[in-house]
Amino acid sequence: EAGVTQSPTHLIKTRGQQATLRCSPISGHTSVYWYQQALGLGLQFLLWYDEGEERNRGNFPPRFSGRQFPNYSSELNVNALELEDSALYLCASSSTGSGANVLTFGAGSRLTVL
Amino acid sequence: TQLLEQSPQFLSIQEGENLTVYCNSSSVFSSLQWYRQEPGEGPVLLVTVVTGGEVKKLKRLTFQFGDARKDSSLHITAAQPGDTGLYLCAAVMDYKLSFGAGTTVTVRA
Numbered sequence: 001e002a003g004v005t006q007s008p009t010h011l012i013k014t015r016g017q018q019a020t021l022r023c024s025p026i027s028g029h030t031s032v033y034w035y036q037q038a039l040g041l042g043l044q045f046l047l048w049y050d051e052g053e054e055r056n057r058g059n060f061p062p063r064f065s066g067r068q069f070p071n072y073s074s075e076l077n078v079n080a081l082e083l084e085d086s087a088l089y090l091c092a093s094s095s096t097g098s099g100a101n102v103l104t105f106g107a108g109s110r111l112t113v114l
Numbered sequence: 115t116q117l118l119e120q121s122p123q124f125l126s127i128q129e130g131e132n133l134t135v136y137c138n139s140s141s142v143f144s145s146l147q148w149y150r151q152e153p154g155e156g157p158v159l160l161v162t163v164v165t166g167g168e169v170k171k172l173k174r175l176t177f178q179f180g181d182a183r184k185d186s187s188l189h190i191t192a193a194q195p196g197d198t199g200l201y202l203c204a205a206v207m208d209y210k211l212s213f214g215a216g217t218t219v220t221v222r223a
Binding site: 108 | 147154155156157158159162202204208209210211212213214215216
């Protein structure tokens with residue numbers, strides 16, 4: 001069974017540009033979570049999608065947005081990139097929409113903003 | 115401010131030594147999870163503890179949940195280089211899984 005897959009693995013952008021990151025959950029999982037892992041800060045919760053709807057949002061500005069598609073895959077968009085957006089962006093999926101379930105993580109997308 | 119405080123931040127030991135990592139909070143949790151993250155990978159769930167005072171063992175790893183369900187520890191016996199990684203504790207707060215900042219463990223051969 002395929003795990004959570006994320007693309008691209010690495011992405012380099014300059015300040016002010018937009019970045020789009022993609023995530024495919026484990027087959028049968030309906031919930032997708034996005035986390036930002038910046039150096040020394042641990043995992044910071046960004047967004048939670050379940051059944052195509054945004055269910056919860058972390059303490060991030062509106063230029064961080066996303067969506068979940070009918071096949072439960074998800075996209076994270078970061079507009080007007082800033083240097084401090086450089087981080088590993090992790091996607092995770094779970095089989096229920098409770099937000100409290102066991103999460104299976106992908107390997108992440110490394111975003112570098114120059 | 116991290117709601118889950120992990121200590122120490124870094125730990126470097128020789129193969130065969132023991133180590134303990136701590137996760138503390140002022141909040142009471144219904145359950146707490148421990149993850150390990152290796153370089154280039156996402157975190158992988160090691161264990162979930164749910165009962166105050168609970169002790170769970172996973173080979174050479176021993177996890178304990180505090181009696182008051184506010185803290186937890188991870189003890190590794192006779193550490194091996196394969197135990198190297200970032201150890202993260204996590205708990206559900208406000209309908210989302212929140213993580214501590216992690217402890218980076220390096221086991222030298």
